[in-house]
Amino acid sequence: MMKLVISNKPYSPWPMRVWLLMRELGLVFEEQIIDLSGPDKIARLRAVSPSGRVPVLLDGAITVWDSLSIIEYLAERFPTAGVWPAAAGDRAHARSIVAEMHAGFTALRGQLVMNMRRNPRAIDLKPEVQADLQRIFTIWTDTRERFGKGGPFLFGRFSAADAYYAPIVSRLYGYAVEVPAACRPYMDVIQSLPAYKAWRSDCDLDPWFNEKTDNL
Numbered sequence: 001m002m003k004l005v006i007s008n009k010p011y012s013p014w015p016m017r018v019w020l021l022m023r024e025l026g027l028v029f030e031e032q033i034i035d036l037s038g039p040d041k042i043a044r045l046r047a048v049s050p051s052g053r054v055p056v057l058l059d060g061a062i063t064v065w066d067s068l069s070i071i072e073y074l075a076e077r078f079p080t081a082g083v084w085p086a087a088a089g090d091r092a093h094a095r096s097i098v099a100e101m102h103a104g105f106t107a108l109r110g111q112l113v114m115n116m117r118r119n120p121r122a123i124d125l126k127p128e129v130q131a132d133l134q135r136i137f138t139i140w141t142d143t144r145e146r147f148g149k150g151g152p153f154l155f156g157r158f159s160a161a162d163a164y165y166a167p168i169v170s171r172l173y174g175y176a177v178e179v180p181a182a183c184r185p186y187m188d189v190i191q192s193l194p195a196y197k198a199w200r201s202d203c204d205l206d207p208w209f210n211e212k213t214d215n216l
């Protein structure tokens with residue numbers, strides 16, 4: 001069976017993306033959690049991950065690291081699972097917005113630190129964060145308008161693109177960000193996903209409370 005190595009669920013957006021995708025698409029795997037709060041964190045990460053970061057997917061003799069490589073690996077390994085949208089143009093757009101998330105939005109990621117257990121509370125957003133948010137809202141509305149007619153997700157049917165933006169939904173919720181009305185139904189759809197709810201409820205089982213980020 002495939003094994004997905006992740007870190008503490010409340011604080012782990014990159015692992016969450018792959019975990020959600022695999023769960024929603026019914027790709028069976030066991031999970032291993034590396035506790036980032038415990039001693040020897042670096043050695044424990046390095047023991048499974050060449051980059052010292054998670055997620056890592058172990059599939060027999062194959063090790064894949066970095067969320068985006070894992071998603072591409074899964075798309076090849078399970079070509080009918082629906083990792084990416086079926087039409088070439090839709091797929092190109094999906095890859096573009098996923099790449100934009102993977103490589104960017106650093107201001108948002110820096111200020112709105114992922115904490116799935118956060119009681120919703122607003123903070124003063126830096127202008128760079130507001131700019132990141134506007135870009136994300138544009139991506140969502142534009143993609144839904146152009147590609148999302150067949151269902152409630154970015155490309156109609158659930159795909160890697162939704163998994164990639166799911167941690168953003170959790171941050172918008174946790175930091176009580178004002179969201180345009182047009183984007184709220186999409187947030188609700190993501191938060192209602194069985195895999196999203198399962199990840200959220202697993203967060204309550206995590207023993208680590210990161211004092212550095214819990215009180216931001």
Ligand SMILES: N[C@@H](CCC(=O)N[C@@H](CS)C(=O)NCC(=O)O)C(=O)O
Pocket residue numbers: 007011012013014015036041045052053054055065066067068
């Ligand atoms: N670009 C990588 C980023 C992975 C990453 O930064 N993962 C975090 C967990 S969310 C990590 O492994 N952190 C290790 C640490 O905090 O030492 C990906 O997409 O997988």
